[in-house]
Amino acid sequence: MNEPRAIDGPIYGTSARETYAALFAFVRRPSLVDADTRRDADWWKALGALTALDLLIAALLLGLFWIIEQSGVVLPEVEEFDFSPPVLFLLAVVVAPLCEEPLFRGWLSGNRAALNFAACTVLALVLIGLSRILPDGFDSVAVWGALLILLGAYLHWRRTREANSGVPDWFARNYGLIVYGSSIIFGAVHLTNFNEFSALHPLMVLSQTVGALVLAFTRTRLGLRAAIYQHAAFNAVMFSGEMAFA
Template structure:
């Protein structure tokens, strides 16, 4: 007689197979649909292995269109109209151009322009606190050290308290409805701010920030579909590609 202890062990259940990554065609169709009608999505996150292939597709499109279409066009535009070249990079200390462009700018710009675009109240609250911090930074020299220190501590406490209180709140319906307008307004603002890179601007200067408008569109989708870390990584790699092209002459 076979006792329970003598019975053969059944094989362990097989692990569920990983979902295949979406094809390039699928992700490009979703990108086109998103740009025609931006909407709030649930980001996959880079912890999912199948998210890396779409990131590669989006990065290739981002950099490829910029290198092969947009940058040649604005080079011709700048040359034809005799527009000045950007001078913002020349104001940076020696040796800081590469780390600021490839590391600092992607982190800061994505946090400010796209980190909150999920529309969750906690993200919007942190954006408001970040804007207050920027205002404090611009007025720091006019404040007494004790006032500045107390203001920073109060702001940090408010940011933490607001995040803890709002972290379980969902995306407001009003934000979802307004998101298409919000998305494109932020994209245009992101591009327009980069006009500050030029010593002088006119209406003819507007096409010179087409790379930033294109980046805002691509990174906005990446942020919604894959998450903020993916948008930061894509931004950093796209900036690195631009820097490599500039250094190559």
């Protein structure tokens, strides 16, 4: 059983330049450290720099998509959801960050309690997925079962998070693959936003995949709350931009 590495001083730098240098080092070789969650001036500065970079990456890719469309290539259409703009904003800026960050990156701390919670969450998601194909009556049983699993997992995590703070050896050894894998899966999940399959799908979710790596750095250096803030801010800006140019 390992413990996350402790580093003297801010682990994300004291300027945007230092934050980006630390991020690129993490992307090249993900490393497990104790997150600095003090939320001081340097913390907020780093969070702002990471959010700005996330938005810049998305803007560059949107520009690339525009160039591709101008060349005559038809890009896959995003599925339209039958909700009002205020509801969509709430889902994108509040619900998505609060649900997706714990699921995809909350457990990147590697402690056993968080990994146990993540395993239970995956089981609950499987049950929710099955509820869509089960006969009437069984679907509601699957959903309620998933909710009970999530409640039990959360209560167990609250009770054991201090005692089970160690990181399993297998997790520490394979940390790089775990970070890359979770980022690819995060991007792949967003393929469900499209109506039909296209060979261009990997390109269309590149922003989410690269953004997931940035969020992984944020989560492991600044804490889970910072990743939620960054995710929410990113979605708020992107949603507002889409509404403005719609």
